[in-house]
Amino acid sequence: MNVQTTPLPGLLIIEPRVFADTRGYFYEAWNEASFAEQGIGGHFVQDNQSRSTYGVIRGLHYQLNPHAQAKLIRCLEGTILDVAVDIRKDSPTYGQHYALELSSDNHRQLYIPAGFAHGFSVLSESATILYKCDHLYNKESEAGVRFDDPALGIDWRVSVADAIISERDAALPLFRDCINNFTA
Helix, strand or coil: CEEEECCCCCCEEEECCCEEECCEEECCCCCHHHHHHCCCCCCCCEEEEEEEECCEEEEEEEECCCCCCCEEEEEEECEEEEEEEECCCCCCCCCCEEEEEEECCCCCEEEECCCEEEEEEECCCEEEEEEEECCCCCHHHEEECCCCCCCCCCCCCCCCCCCECCHHHHCCCCHHHCCCCCCC
């Protein structure tokens, strides 16, 4: 596998080695030992899968410490724009975001360490994503940031007219007002 760094420390792009032939393809999406060799630690305890239609924007979500989650995101069907925002208060990239297109064709994965808010928009007719988490879901530690906060300047590549947002996500606080207990 090829591991690429991003401008946000700890946020990594994973490009697996894909073996393709006339029958289709095969690749190893997760191997604890191989990832550990690349400096990606953690023990994943929960897999989440979601399916959404074009224009859906989910996020920006995270869990507070001590239930903060590192995530490994991949798109099983379709195409998404995956977005991570650094919310570690003393990080040199605090408040900056990184966006990457993940698709069933490019097989890329995004490793998002704890201390980042996460969201995605669906760019294809529909998309199915799978993400591994290193801590279990904990309702009491749920938090988030509004997807359309002008201070973040995220281009979700979905027009306002086509955007489909849940009531919960539309009510999330702006970045400057979000609850946050992360440090770099």
